[in-house]
Amino acid sequence: MKGIIFTEFLDIVEDAFGLEICQQMLDEAFDEGSYTAVGSYDHKDLVKLIITLSKITDVPATDLQEVYGKAVFSRLLKSLPIPINDKTSTFDFIRKVEEHIHIEVKKLYPDATPPRFDFISETNSIMTMDYHSARCMSHVCLGLIQGCADHFNQKIHVEMDAIKPDQSHVRFHIQLVAS
Template identity: 60%
Template structure:
């Protein structure tokens, strides 16, 4: 997993919960908190940090993932090149298709060992989109937050339903409806 995800997470924890909670989370996780944005790290380290934060704050792991995804969306969006086709998207549905068709491909070009999530689009109309999220990292609630962050950026209101297709959360179906 790219280090930018770790650095963004640590910044969010400090901003939302304070430096003391950040330090306690790192200590509880036996983690130094030293990450570079361009480095590659084991996703299990991020999971460990989120679990520790959940224990400290009494906020569910899934809720923390969702808040993180929503908060990090704008920073990731700002990192896109202005020439990237994704910046011209006018709807969340268009954007999600470009995540799969552009961003994930570019990530693989830059980092051949990267293993980004996979989106399989099942059906789409003007007001609905159904897709499957596949990831060995089982962080579908981060994906949910990213979708919400995208909708916020594009000034859309979406009704989002998630349904696990397998118990471990590595395959989740998303049903989005424009409200």
């Protein structure tokens, strides 16, 4: 997993819970917290940090993943080399993630294994897609989808159906909600 995910996570934890909680999380997870944005790290280390933060804060790990995904969306968007214009929508952007961003990530980092999206169906107001990832972080994906909708000033309703119990395969039903 690319280091930017870790560095942003630590920044968000510090912003949301303070430096003391962030340090406590690192200490209790036996993690030095020395990540670089361009490094590659085992995703299990991030999972361990999330579980440790959940124990410290009594916030469910799935909720922490969603909050993280939502918060990190705008930070990751700034680092992406794709054109975003006034006509880009939540659905357009989600498609660009799979059709452009993940492809470019693999070109830049041949060892990278980004999640895969399979688009099942789409209308003007509903998108159904499958998320596939060995990292089983579908709640981060949910947060990213929510952050994406917020960025494009669209209201959405999202349902998640775990196709596999470990959440390595999850179906998302995303519906645009009229304002």
